[in-house]
Amino acid sequence: MMRIAIINGRVLDPSQAAGEPVAKPVFIEDGRLVAKLSGDADRTVDADGLFVFPGLIDAHCHLRDPGYEYKEDIASGTASAARGGFTTVACMPNTLPVCDHAALVHYIRDKAVRQGKARVLPIGAVSKGQQGQELAEIGLMAEAGIVAISDDGHPVETADLMRKAMLYASPFNLTVISHCEDMSLAGGGHMNEGTWSTRLGLRGIPDIAESIMVGRDCQIAGYTGLPVHIAHVSCRASVRLIREAKARGVPVSAETCPHYFALTEQACDGYNTMAKMNPPLRTPDDVEAIIEGLADGTIDVIATDHAPHHNDEKDLEFALASNGIIGFETAFGLGYTLLVRTGRLSLRQFLAAMTVNPARILRQPLGSLAVGAPADVLVADLETPWTVARSQMRSKSRNTPFEGMTLAGRPVMTICEGRITHDELC
């Protein structure tokens, strides 16, 4: 196996004791982090002027494989993840067929091992076919290697099934990830409900469509004492409910996505379908609340919700266009530029939200640069500005609203279990 020495870089590992980045070498051998190499390095990386972090972990993405390989597949999706600095990605089960049984879990894991440029952790469905009726074979999927369950893309509509999912998943050491959306309020809407939806003549989705379900799930978690993880939090009302629940000791955790702190509903102006997502982009006040939630720890995780779509699924009338954007290759830069550079989050807080925190929620021994840990490493340039360019992306899809945006914070090398998966330094 390869021996890699990363020298002259400044190292920060948010899983370790507090402190500033320290100048020290990082050594990798046989896919693990080691205190020193047993022989000469096969590759010496001069990280002078660069930073060395644990590889990023994405708790929420869509790899579209199987069934929608024209949008993305495991090879292209993980190549995109690697370029974005990710070494681990957890993929949602809304594939075709739905990942609601062990055979599909095996398929995803096997294909990821053979073709992947990142560790792929499948998330299983809560209900068969994500239909919200009967529980999926959660135990058998756990045995096959899922790390959580979710009906993401759809809400678990009844409180009864959500409670049963938490109760049933608990002995299998799985967290339920909840897509919070009250369909009776959200159904038929295409963007945030407010002045902008009125102005554009589009049906709105009120923020209470999300927060009412967040409130419900916090109450179920409080009642059962079992954990729930709230996916893609987009609005102030949800942040407030999660903050209150956490203060009461409810085992709730939460994630947001870069677009919820980078963009507002105004991005939909001109019927820009690249700004169409679910939950929808909200108001400037919601953006502020998301950042406050990240800063005070109410929101634990920044996930991408990487959602590739083919051009002809976005190049449509706004109401007919698909929801979602690709996110792997812009997440780190957006977070560093908009959260850290602005002084709202420390570098450590930001990194924790993309490494050790998602590892904790997915219950994986990852996201650390401790000796003996898997050698998942990100080398990043935090100084040189770069411009988002679709043409350079590794994803099969090009649906990003950030084209042309200048960011700081660029992954220049990604190493997954000792294997170099992205390399701009050679």
Add this chain to the structure above:
Amino acid sequence: MMLNQKDLLGIQLLSADEIRLVLDTAETMKHVISASSKKTAHLQGKSVITLFYENSTRTRLSFELAAKYMGAASANVSASSSSVNKGESLIDTVRTIDQMGTDLLIMRHPQSGAPHLIASRVRASVINAGDGMNEHPTQALLDLFTMRARKGGLAGLQVAIVGDVMHSRVARSNLWALIKMGATVRLAAPGTLLPPGLDSLGAIVCPTVADAVRGADVVMGLRIQLERMQKALFPSVSEYARFYAVDESMLQLARKDAIIMHPGPCNHGIEMPTLVYDSDQSVIQEQVTNGVAVRMAIMFLLSSRRNV
């Protein structure tokens, strides 16, 4: 003075000066409609396509006659008899139409923003003939034309708009246009048929029809679609008529010389009694005639801009 854009997508994108230009040009065009020989050469050698994804009588006919009066070659594409039924995307459909040498493409579409989607993909000038709940700019321009003709001006006018504001592109386009021209707009509708944020966009939202209509120079009714009832947005037609019809008692509250408008088609006896619809104060038939003049003006202005 010219229009500053290739397309007419919505009133939101027009300046007050551009609106004035359209209205002034329409004055000239109105003479053509009343002449014994309805023929001009304003669109000689131009081709005009109407592409309607929704049913329409007056808007479509009004555009087609306007084009013919000005000497254009015109044709229409119906969504029901075209490749649209084979699942062709909107962009592919309009690119095909564009390649046949179309100068003016007039489109009605059930989705808000559909004209905005195609405008940058075709050489033809796109005219929005109604997109979803968003805008119906030529309707608003003909409404303003009618108001101006009857009232002598637009600035300072008190305009009451009553009915399903939520789903109405006519209400939105009129709101944008009237505010730009210095008029005051008061809206009344069931609470379930009012979109959020109207006050921040410059309208005055009134709790009752009486509050909206009191002292108004113009009272405009909007069509209520009966399928809204099935979605629980109002309880029944008779209850709607009881609280939201523009009837004689409401008219008593408006100015004596107030005019009654309706974009049509009207549900007689629901939005307004037939007596009001046909009253001396009603300018509803005049709106239809003015619609042809305004559409002639818009097509002429957009196509002459292209000649420069």
